[in-house]
Amino acid sequence: MEESITQRKRVYSALKPTGDLQLGNYIGALKNMVKLQEDYDCIYTVADMHSITVDCVPAELRKRTYDFMALFLAIGLDPEKTLLFVQSHVSAHAELTWVLNCNTMMGEASRMTQFKDKSKKAGKSGINVGLFDYPVLMASDILLYQADLVPVGKDQLQHLELARNIAERFNNRYSATFTLPEPYVGNKATSKIFNLLDPKSKMGKTDDSVGGVIFLLDQPDVIMKKFSRAVTDSECEIKASASKPGITNLLGIYSAVTGKTVAAAEKEFAGRDYAYFKKAVGEAVVEHLRPIQSEYKRYISDKATLEKIMKDGADKASYIARKTLSKVYRKVGFVI
Secondary structure, three states, X not given: OHHHHOOXXXXXXXXXXXXXXXXXXXXXHHHHHHHHOOXXXXXXXXXXXXXXXXXXXXXXXXXXXXXXXXXXXXXXXXXXXXXXXXXXXXXXXXXXXXXXXXXXXHXXXXXXXXXXHHHHHHOHHHOOHHHHHHHHHHHHHHHHOOOOEEEOOHXXXXXXXXXXXXXXXXXXXXXXXXXXXXXXXXXXXXXXXEOOOOOXXXXXXXXXXXXXXXXXXXXXXXXXXXXXXXXXXXXXXXXXXXXXXXXXXXXXXXHHHHOOOHHHHHHHOOOOOHHHHHHHHHHHHHHHHHXXXXXXXXXXXXXXXXXXXXXXXXXXXXXXXXXXXXXXXHHHOOOO
């Protein structure tokens, strides 16, 4: 693994297990993660340390950590090709964060828009230091592995820019240490899936409106019911348009799970009513998720194999991370 990683560009990505994985995660990120493992050396983690910046039930976090790893495998991520591990299993993430904290300015950290947004929602009594500091932990996640590329959406670009700023500051102060990561932007046409009941809001795994969210482990009858209730419009034309967000969202979903273009889908459903169209999209999603759900059940029922994959991944990740951390410790003057 280490030898091959040095020959190709390295990609780092992480998903936070604060909610159940849903169709938006899959179409916007997970499918692309599978494709990337063929051309890049990929390092993917279940970011459980990031999860505790907000209140979470320990048993649910533990369950979701297993679920996320099982789903990583179920969608086609191959531990022989890709390094998969759980963030908290590699202590170097926390250790590097302290050093990077001491090389991060309060002003730049306080400008993070996600922190501002979450602070407003939580109120002063709900803000903890971890919530303020998690962009620095994110920088540690990336910089530990000398990542060349980081798949990010628009909402994470600011955090990646902070990671670059911290890395550049450290490199200038102590000499070249960190690779400056670049953003990797996937297929823009399928990068964002919207809530079925609110097609102007991104589908999220922690949405209040769960009736509009398709979770990867939803049963077929649940999926079909959610699509039957999907918001459309008062017209009858199945065509992608800014004025038809509900229909456009459904066309995007259908395109993503069938491999057909949106234009081809428009032709396929020309003259059909919305009920027929929503049923067809639901059936396509059910069929696409069927093998993933089957593989998930196989992995989640074999905890020994799942835990071995986690341990092997953490061992490999620790080896790479320790090389970076040792270099950092020497440069800042620690005796190691």
